[in-house]
Amino acid sequence: MTQKAGMSVHLGIDLGGTSIKMGLVNEGGQIISRLETDTSDDFDTVTRDMAEGVLSLLKKTGLGKKDLPYIGLGVPSTVHPETGRLILANNTGWENAPMREALEEKTGLSVLIANDADCALAGEALCGSAKNQKDVLMLTLGTGVGGAMLINGRLFSGCDGMGMEVGHLPLIAGGPKCTCGASGCVETLVSATGLVLLTKEAIHENPDSLMHKKIKSGIPLDGRLAFSCMEEGDQAAKSVVERYCALLAQTVGGLSNVFRPALVLLGGGVSKAGDALLFRVREALPRFILSYSVIGGPELRLASLGNDAGLIGAAFLKEMSI
Ligand SMILES: [Zn+2]
Known part of the structure; x- marks a missing residue:
């Protein structure tokens, strides 16, 4: 052109x-x-x-x-x-x-x-899911967890321009070891890598699960496996997805209590699970938001521009x- x-x-x-x-x-x-x-x-x-x-x-x-x-x-x-x-x-x-x-x-x-x-x-703020929004938190759920925030229409950069390192927010004391040297960071649990770790544990504990059968038949153990097996009725897979969504809701809720965004966007590879992810996080979110029954919480959407x-x-x- x-x-x-x-x-x-x-x-x-x-x-x-x-x-x-x-x-x-x-x-x-x-x-x-x-x-x-x-x-x-x-x-x-x-x-x-x-x-x-x-x-x-x-x-x-x-x-x-x-x-x-x-x-x-x-x-x-x-x-x-x-x-x-x-x-x-x-x-x-x-x-x-x-x-x-x-x-x-x-x-x-x-x-x-x-x-x-x-x-x-x-x-996303220019022409995607956050268009015309001024106070937005975005979490990118990939190999790691990236985070960014618009405050009154401007990207939050911090005092030194370093922005947000949401991935290294401590989530669970004594949790899995993180690449940063600490343990239990958001990134170790809420990333695609964290989802794979939860899936692996569930397969080990549930040798009769559909997830285990699929792995044995050569299907890769990735972030999609638990979601796809849950759709086929596997209870162990459903537990993995629910545990993952609860951890994600805890992350979103904690950050929302601090920053009060109007909108939270979920992007990255795991967000391709779509409504199966979105609906569960929405459902789990209220218990992590202060005074939710009175003032409500942020709207939750999937990012729309993908790669x-x-x-x-x-x-x-x-x-x-x-
Ligand atoms: Zn870390």
């Missing part, structure tokens, strides 16, 4: 654990041209691939560098707000990596960088005033 003269266009990049997604996004939040490439653990390879992708997208659409206000980049890392360095990217092990500097040098464009959870919420949320949000980082 060739971009018409006079229309404003933005460029967003979502650097994920398995792929780099890049796209040109119009003012309405629609991706008008995109490309995707495999990611790598090598910093120079990743920054080179991103720079080449930017040029290739511009060429494809008949645009020049002068047409882009900036490049917005979402990363699975905390980001130093002044230097644009990645403080620690868990997936790749990069520490203090000069991402903004490298990408600006390779593209000649200015670069804005933020944590991928912030970018996903920015995308595109981070890319779209990154493209509008400046407008979301991070």
Whole structure:
């Protein structure tokens, strides 16, 4: 697609654990041209691939560098707000990596960088499930648990721009060991990894369960197994799902008591379970919300942009005033 003269266009990049997604996004939040490439653990390879992708997208659409206000980049890392360095990217092990500097040098464009959870919420607020909402908490339930929050229409960044690390909120004292060194963090229980751990335990305790039969027949033990077996009537699977949803409701409820969001969005891989997840968390939520019977609690919705949320949000980082 060739971009018409006079229309404003933005460029967003979502650097994920398995792929780099890049796209040109119009003012309405629609991706008008995109490309995707495999990611790598090598910093120079990743920054080179991103720079080449930017040029290739511009060429494809008949645009020049002068047409882009900036490049917005979402990363699975905390980001130093002044230097644009990645403080620690868990997936790749990069520490203090000069991402903004490298990408600006390779593209000649200015670069804005933020944590991928912030970018996903920015995308949802621009044109997804949180559109027109000002006080929103989003939890991304993937390999880990990401969190971001809009307060009065602005992304919460904290005193040092580090944002929220919801995944490392302590949930259960003495719970499973976390990658951060502590135990029982939200991430160890409410992530897809936590769901798999609950599923594994239930399979061990219930050798006659449908889940166990499926594993023996070669079906992978992942975050979908308990939900799919529950639909087929497996009681052990139903217990896993209910335990998981109660832990998630406890997390949402605790954070809601602190921040009082009007809306809580659930995104990430586990949220693909859809209504089976949403309805159970909604049901369990009131007992974790202070004075629920009098003042109620937040609305709970699924994120709607899926894998595109981070890319779209990154493209509008400046407008979301991070
Ligand atoms: Zn932790």
